[in-house]
Amino acid sequence: MALIQSGTNVVAAAPKLLAHQAVLSLNAGDTAWMIVATALVLFMTLPGLALFYGGMVRKKNLLSTLAQSVAVTVIATVLWILIGYSLAFGVGGGNADSVINKIVGGFDIALLNGVKLDTAYKAAPNLPEYLWIAYQMTFAIITPALIAGSIVERMKFSAFCLFIALWSVLVYAPVCHWVWGGGFLGAMGVLDFAGGAVVHVNSGVAGLVACLVLGKRKGFGRDNMAPHNLGYTMIGASMLLFGWIGFNAGSEWAADSRASVAMLNTIVATMTGAIGWIVPEWWERKQPTLLGMVSGMIAGLVAITPAAGFVTPGGAMLIGLITGPVCYVASTYIKNIFKYDDSLDAFGVHAVGGFTGALLTAVFANTAINPAGAGASVLKQFIGLVVVIGWSAILTYLILMVCKFTTGLRVTEEEEIEGLDQSQHGETLHG
Template identity: 60%
Template sequence: MTRHWHRLAGGLALGTGLALAAGGMAHAAPLLGHQAALELDAAGTAWLGTSTALVLLMTLPGLALFYGGMVRRKNVIATITQSVGVFAVVTLAWFLAGYSIAFGSANGLFGLSAEQIQPYFGSFDMLLLNNVTLQSANSLLPGIPEFLFISFQMTFAIITPALITGAFAERFKYSALLLFTLLWTLFIYAPICHWVWGGGFLGSAGVLDFAGGAVVHVNSGVAGLVCAVFLGRRKGYGTEPIVAHNPVLTLIGASLLLVGWIGFNAGSAGAANDLMAVALLNTILAAAAAALSWKLIEVIEKKKVSLIGMLSGIVAGLVGITPAAGFVDPKGAVIIGLVSGAGCYIFSVWIKKLLRYDDSLDAFGIHGAGGLIGALLTGLLATTTINSLSEGANIGTQAMGLAWTIVYSAIGTFIILILCKFTTGLRVSESQEAEGLDTHLHGEALEAP
């Protein structure tokens, strides 16, 4: 979902021509800089609609169950409700201004020209989705109705802050979560999305990110690490057992994530074509390879294979292949999976223990580390036999894009946390944390076993 869309644009515009009728064209609203007249690609539209549903499935119920099964019984409802709250806030934030900031074409602002602004910021032309019509398409995908493009991109925006919640599970105030999510979506996610996918300076510089290695995973992982360090550790962390309430829920959630990730990666091809096919296969291969490499290290260290460990390995592989899915061949996908599984284990277990930060559900250990590994290996393994845009791919350019993402996400997240601290507050009281968030924050609790 990066510069490869420009390659698709030409083919789709010449494809199945159910465009506007001549009379309709006469009454069509003027197109904005980022828009093109819709040249409907029926097959591509059907596939992207299916992919949108699959990606939405990743958050609700996929991630909600994945995280919900790993927390303690007293915090299950609170953890799942975080994903529900993120869904609601991000959906409206994307409608309000997120899409416009991420994918709009800049106009002159504050004495700066459009050319000076466009590398860093979209526009305010589509606030409340004004100027989006049934006849418009985003110029990245002229064969897809813009309303569908908006919906597909919205599902990516939803899951990104939802991933962050794993870093501060079991100790974050719900009012703070809602405010944090709103500010983070508009001021962190949307600008970085523009930099890479919306015509910004990172995409123009040749940074390859097929479906969100930097935009989604490194971005959320770094933000999660900042949140975990800023909040401090959970009560009893490191001194008493903190045991997953229900690994079976985590299995169900991980399975839904695996299926939904097909929409995430293969949907980012933007069409029902050969690129979609290889991205789909690469996604499954990387997940399987990472599960095995995670398992191998776990067996060597602990002499046992945990269910949650295997599931974490699957997710690690999915994260690792995300930036590379449409740029590498299947051999490259297996390599990325093997390295991601091992690398994410090291970050989630060894490095976390060494540095003693409490990344509750390994948002950084899996998404931050996996995104970094996958993005860097994209620069090494991308091949023109899969995607012509792989020409010139290199680790240096990838590292530059990651550096911008890390610095902006870390500093921006820190500022937002400070704003939340002095408005809603951030952390629940010690008594609430000890007794559990389900009852105190939501007035609900699971029936005692």
């Protein structure tokens, strides 16, 4: 009788699974690593990106730039729990093979309904689902935060908050689902190990659209808009590199050999990206700049993101070396030719670097590193990138129009001259 009762208790304890779930098969080592990786990726936004961007603006806009990174972290976190996770990783239509699910996840796990201590996401049964949610949430934070680099020093804070909220739900969550959550791009064979398309192309294109809609900063091309503190920028870039280890190596979702090569690839591509940027800059300007070196590092990091778990360190070295000068050209010559005010080169580094890295992923994919690389195709990568670019551009524009006719988009000319620290937040750097 006791044996029967014991068996009944085991059955009763088994979790009732939703369509996106699996029974947790906990791996303590993988779980410990992913807790660390989650903290590392969160560290990328606060304080990494905040300081990186903050150092590049004028002093009167430092605090407003830091505030944008804080606001994104707050807004994206809350929305991820409310609905973002469900749209990105839920099963649309209740059936993984449904047409709806190829486009967007469902509402079945809004507010984390049905998530328990003993459930896992089906693609990562070795990790508690709560940890999976937290890790993916850090990606949902950093992605819209990158957009701020294109629109700093002129966007109303109220408009920025509304824009981030709508963009997180309508742009980021669906694109994440398409590639990583069971959607059509992943099924098509588009390779994106840690976010070349989902994170960098997506946010970089949104940044370009936003800076075009907002218009140029007052005095752009005439006034001195040089970074006020490149020390902050260098510290921020170093923090980004540190956190990016969790971003790329963590995207293996396990503490294993592929995570190790992804970490090594990340570091290698960062350094060759710096070389690729600084060589043409040094040649042209006759002096190597600190800003150029750290910009090249970020370009290398962006480019290796989609490829980190698919290529050898030799491939990573070439990816960084190729992408560095490409991003340098995009952030100098192309921007100068078309005269758009992409304030901190979010488009030139993230969209262009992500696009280049995603294509090169197919070129350098090695099945000895990852068997999934056997299906690598430049054409598939290109099609996937075009889809992401189109969705991001169109939806970003529509969201900006909503903001324009509700909160308004841009501060007044007087407020911009005064600086957004004071006009938007009533604060200054020195009290």
